[in-house]
Amino acid sequence: MAQDLRELFKKEEGKKLVQMSEGHEARFLNLLDKELPNKKKSSHFGFLNMAASVIILLGLSYGAFQFMKSTSTDNSVEETVVDNIKSLGDVSPDLKKVEDYYLASINLELSKVKLTSENKDLVDGYIERLKELNEEYNLLTKELNDNGPNEETLDALISNLKFRLNLVMRLKDKLSEYNKDVFIQESI
Template sequence: MAQDIRNLFKETNVLEETMPNNHEARFLEKLDASLPVSTVLKPKFGWLKIAASVVVLLGLSFGAYKYFKPKTIIPNTIATTTVETKTLGDISPGLKKVEDYYLASINLELSKIEYTPETKELFDGYLLQLEALDKEYKHLSVELTQSGPSELTVNALIDNLKFRLNLLYRLRTQLTELKTSNNTEV
């Protein structure tokens, strides 16, 4: 039953047959009739794709700029970073009352002090001491945040507030003494 395919082709003369005339043109006509009129697909939301590409390109450019931007180091300055620090109020409500009392008293004393050109030197000296105490208070707050609450740190924070308040009391006392000595001289 098996026959050689080469023999079949020799017997039927398939190789000598040719395609009818205009076969290709008729095929193309039938193809055009069966396909839709417009073979080119119109892009939907083409402008949206372009806008998205522009946004992505801008985002990548900005990211590359920030990543490859050289870091500028300013000599002789300490880089400050904002770190969420704990205060006495974060430890307990009782310590929050103590801290609020001292801070309110300090602000009250600062508002009561009268600044005059005659007391400028004395006032500036006390302000420098207050700044030093304030820096130490911030340092202690960072230590409290990093190492957790300890009795030494809490006591140091409260003592710092006491020192600041006592410093303002001394400033007020000296200013009143200076004022009374100026009034008695006149």
């Protein structure tokens, strides 16, 4: 079955090749144009596409510039943090959890305190001390804003929160002792 291709081509040379009829190609192209008309692109969409590309490129460049600017130096990051600190929770997410825990516990325990005319003086004394601690906390927060986060200020803020919670717990203990004494005196 193997045949030499050269010999096959030599044999075919003498035969007449099939010719297309006259105008066949023109008729084919007309039919093709009817079925698939050429769509011309309008020039104003090309301009809009270029304008959109330029706007996207500028937006991405600006975003990259802002990202690089914010991460370029540690000093600029520290200055940004110092300018934006409003409380202990703004320094880090972990400190926010600590601050939220203590403030929620203080408020919860204070909400459980029952104020009566008999224990009003005792409660007022503790509330006055809590106000002083709250003012001190605000001063420490201002110091944190002015000087930036440092270990001493952060420790002082956390200690203030702990002390306020302990003070509220002592108030509850004193009130329960006071209520026991009142109950014992009434039963006698």
